[in-house]
Amino acid sequence: MMLTMEGVHAHYGHIHALHGIDVEVQVGEIVTLIGANGAGKSTLMMSLFGRPQASAGRIVFDGEDITHLHTHDIARRGIALVPEGRRIFPRMTVLENLQIGAAQADPANYDADIARVYAMFPILQERQSQRAGTLSGGEQQMLAIGRALMSRPKLLLLDEPSLGLAPIYIRRIFQIVRELNRDHGMTILLVEQNANQALKVAHRAYVLQHGEITLSGTGAELLASPEVRAAYLEGGGHA
Amino acid sequence: MAYALQQLINGLTLGSMYGLIAIGYTMVYGIIGMINFAHGDIFMVSAFIAVTAFTLLAAADVTSVPLALTFVLIVSIFFTSAYGWAVERIAYRPLRGSTRLAPLISAIGMSIFLQNAVQLTQGARVKPIPPVIQGGLEVWSTPEFTVQIGWSQLLIIAVTVVMMVGFTWLITQTPFGRQQRSCEQDRTMASLLGINVDRTISFTFMLGASLAAVAGVMVTVYYGVIDFYIGFLAGIKAFTAAVLGGIGSLPGAMLGGLLIGLIESFWSAYLWAEYKDVATFAILVLVLMLRPSGLLGRPEVEKV
Numbered sequence: 001m002m003l004t005m006e007g008v009h010a011h012y013g014h015i016h017a018l019h020g021i022d023v024e025v026q027v028g029e030i031v032t033l034i035g036a037n038g039a040g041k042s043t044l045m046m047s048l049f050g051r052p053q054a055s056a057g058r059i060v061f062d063g064e065d066i067t068h069l070h071t072h073d074i075a076r077r078g079i080a081l082v083p084e085g086r087r088i089f090p091r092m093t094v095l096e097n098l099q100i101g102a103a104q105a106d107p108a109n110y111d112a113d114i115a116r117v118y119a120m121f122p123i124l125q126e127r128q129s130q131r132a133g134t135l136s137g138g139e140q141q142m143l144a145i146g147r148a149l150m151s152r153p154k155l156l157l158l159d160e161p162s163l164g165l166a167p168i169y170i171r172r173i174f175q176i177v178r179e180l181n182r183d184h185g186m187t188i189l190l191v192e193q194n195a196n197q198a199l200k201v202a203h204r205a206y207v208l209q210h211g212e213i214t215l216s217g218t219g220a221e222l223l224a225s226p227e228v229r230a231a232y233l234e235g236g237g238h239a
Numbered sequence: 240m241a242y243a244l245q246q247l248i249n250g251l252t253l254g255s256m257y258g259l260i261a262i263g264y265t266m267v268y269g270i271i272g273m274i275n276f277a278h279g280d281i282f283m284v285s286a287f288i289a290v291t292a293f294t295l296l297a298a299a300d301v302t303s304v305p306l307a308l309t310f311v312l313i314v315s316i317f318f319t320s321a322y323g324w325a326v327e328r329i330a331y332r333p334l335r336g337s338t339r340l341a342p343l344i345s346a347i348g349m350s351i352f353l354q355n356a357v358q359l360t361q362g363a364r365v366k367p368i369p370p371v372i373q374g375g376l377e378v379w380s381t382p383e384f385t386v387q388i389g390w391s392q393l394l395i396i397a398v399t400v401v402m403m404v405g406f407t408w409l410i411t412q413t414p415f416g417r418q419q420r421s422c423e424q425d426r427t428m429a430s431l432l433g434i435n436v437d438r439t440i441s442f443t444f445m446l447g448a449s450l451a452a453v454a455g456v457m458v459t460v461y462y463g464v465i466d467f468y469i470g471f472l473a474g475i476k477a478f479t480a481a482v483l484g485g486i487g488s489l490p491g492a493m494l495g496g497l498l499i500g501l502i503e504s505f506w507s508a509y510l511w512a513e514y515k516d517v518a519t520f521a522i523l524v525l526v527l528m529l530r531p532s533g534l535l536g537r538p539e540v541e542k543v
Contacts, residue, residue: 049431075433087428089421098420103414104433151433 002027002155004049004189007057010047018042019211020057028180030188032198032219034232035208041191042084044208045159046164049074049081062154080153084160084191086144090133094124097132097143101150110153117146120176138169145176157179158190162197170194177201195232199223205234206227241384246508248378252461254500259454259490260477261484261492262406263323264449269423269487270443271335273342277326277349278464278473281448282362285319285355285455286465287361293368304372308394308460311435315452322353324441332437345381350470357467366464372460395457402453403493410489419443423487472516476503479523483510485536494534 003025010018017040025031035041047054048061048070058067066074076080080101091098098117102110118125121142127135129175132143148156158177162170174197181185181201192198199205202219207228215227222228260282292311301307332347334341374391397537410416421429422439430436456471459465480499484491499519506518526533 046257049426070435071427071430072433072435075431081431083428083431089428090422091424092420096417096420099414100417100429100434101432103418147432216270 001025001061002029002062003189004060004081005044005048005062008044008047008054008059009056009173010052012043012052012054013190017052017211018047018054020062021208021211021213023113023206025187025189025212027187028181029203030177030190030201032190032192032202032205033208034192034195034198034205034222034228036231037193039208040211043211045081045083045157045189045191048079048157069167072104078152078154079157080148080151080155081157082144082148082159082161084163086137086140086173087099088132088140088143088147090137093129094135094143095128096131097147098128098150101147103151105150105151108124113152115149118148120149120179121146138165138172141165141169141173145173149180154187156188158188160191160193162192162194163227170197174198174201195228196223199228240452241379241381241386242508243505244379245384245386246504248388248392250501250504251497252500253504254497256454256457256461256496257473257477257480257499258493258496259399259402259450259457260473261281261480261496262450262489264478264481265489265492266319266419266443266447268481270419271331271342273331273339274346274446274478275326275331275352275447276343276346276474276478277330278447278451279470279472279477280350280353280357281319281322281326281470282451282455282458282473282477283465283467283470284322284357284451285315285448286459286495287366287417287467288315288318288452289358289456289459290368290465291368293371296332297369307371308456311506312453312456315456316449319455320448323451324527327441327444328458332440351475354467354470361467363467365464368459368465370463371414379542391399391461395418395461398453398457402450406450406472407489409446415442476516476519477501482523482533487537488533491535492534 001024005021005023007020021044025091033044034042048059049130050069051071054067058065061077061079064077066077089100097221098114103114123139124143124146127139132140135143161173177188178201179192181188190198190202199219199222205219205222206213207215207222215222215225260278263278267273289311292314293307296307305370326349330345331342333343372391372394375387377385377387386524410419410511418429418439422436423436426436430485476499477496480495481492482525483498484495502522503515503519
């Protein structure tokens, strides 16, 4: 088991954002989390990093209880996040952003890792000495993914990677998610508004509603489920 | 003309010291968004450490000037960066995440504490040291005026240039510099990438304190007297320099320091020496009115 969340509660100030979350991610899986705005998807992702720290329950990553570790120690265990809004470092160059991603990795892997990222996203190599803030939204998303990969994570978290992107980039993102999983054996936890696409790539999926998991199953099962279709596919207009 | 050249030399010397101190303000502001008002007093402490080290050397009969300077610089940098580290750990870190005003007030408290601690332990009188470096180089002689660059001035300018080049290299080219800049731009994201943000902030304080320590040693060598109050004015002027150059900008802090030094020495030479501080602060007010983000600063634009 790569990741287990057991009865995790989390609070943002006075808001009780997560109410006893049980989520499992197995090695080599793509797991998708869908839910409406404000359901707590990003909070769930951030709570894995102890931001906010779980107020009850526990989080086990790769056999180790990480519930009370510092954010940077959790990241060093091998979890990388491509956060909502990308959060690249705008006043650093593209190359520097990738180097920062590798800051905690074994320097011996650096050349191979940067070559892999450049092979996946040739545009990043073309723009490597450009300030990251000057990239387009789609390119910034590529950079954020590349930066996360530079640490050779065991588990990759993607938070709304397709949000606000042009269709051509959205297709590319989902293609990359598949490739990373199939060709590199990457375990992925994906949070998406674009439920249709996200469920198609997922081995398993969870539906999050008001801070609780209300439904889970394989991607195909959820795609066929009437509740999911009504709430996230047909009505939502994201299909 | 000769007189003006002399003022240029004096101004550059003074400006070098302001620039070294200003970097500490600007770096701390860059990474945690607060003005470390105790930084001037860190500089003052470093000058006292320098005097103590010089006195010890004199007692040990060390006469080689380069040896003595190297020793004093190392000792001063070591202890002063420890002070910088401790100030952050004690007075600022516990307040991280509270309101913006809290660490500011804590900083003022720390400044008063350091001044009083030094006054109590070292006495309120000025501390002189015997001149370390005397003489200089006659650059240009006209019948009415001789332009001279003192060896100590030359030393100050040279050491400052070396420190600034080394420092710029550290920030722009090394892994530590990259981590420092990433924390400056997005601390949460940096920690999500495995960077220990608290440690990076500690290093930033130590680095700022080290540069202030170099300035402290230089001031001691240049003027030969110090007291527990020198940190106040020097600190405020270096802060002015940082704001003038654009707070948060490293080249800005260097440029601002040089400009303040030059303004001060030219103003004193040609206008009224007793109003030189007024001139400095009047320029600060003008800059804030006309160009609030400073000469090299970035305008504060929040991009979503």
